[in-house]
Each structure stands twice: as structure tokens, then as C-alpha cells.
Amino acid sequence: MEEEIGKISHYFSKVNVGVLELTKGELHVGDTIRIKGHTSDFYQKVESMQVEHAPVDVAKPGEPVGIKVESPVRENDVIFKVTED
Numbered sequence: 001m002e003e004e005i006g007k008i009s010h011y012f013s014k015v016n017v018g019v020l021e022l023t024k025g026e027l028h029v030g031d032t033i034r035i036k037g038h039t040s041d042f043y044q045k046v047e048s049m050q051v052e053h054a055p056v057d058v059a060k061p062g063e064p065v066g067i068k069v070e071s072p073v074r075e076n077d078v079i080f081k082v083t084e085d
Helices: none
Strands: 002-012 017-022 032-036 041-045 049-051 054-056 064-068 078-082
Touching: 002 032
Parallel strands: none
Antiparallel strands: 002 017, 002 078, 017 064, 032 041, 032 078, 049 054, 049 064
């Protein structure tokens, strides 16, 4: 099952980091997400996250959170949290 939790607001191609704007729910290190947009559609496990350049284990709505991405992403790509239901 997949639940929309936010979107990509920025992408840093040199370091493969996407900035995620969470709009719903929480995101934890270890969660599996799906990133879907015009040119992207892939699943990955969240290995690490940063808020204001500090490592965090949990991100909450309203916080811009940086995550390392396995493939290039674009602004407004949608983020889904994958749950096993």
C-alpha cells in the first residue's frame, strides 16, 4: 500500500540529494518510499535524513528534509510511503 506524504522541492545533482517537503504523516529512517514524477518512478529505502544539515531519525510535516536518492529526481515529484498492508 502507498500513501502520499509529500513532494520534492529541490534536487542537488552533485550529491544526489532531494529535499522533501512532508505534507502528511512522519517519515522514519528505514522506511521504504516511492518517488514518482514525469521522468522518475522508483522505490528506495530511506538510509539517512537531514534537517538543517543535522542527522535525524524522524521527519515531521512542515520540515524540509534532505534524503540521499538513488536516481535523479525533479521538483514536484510525488513521494509515497510504502506500507505492507
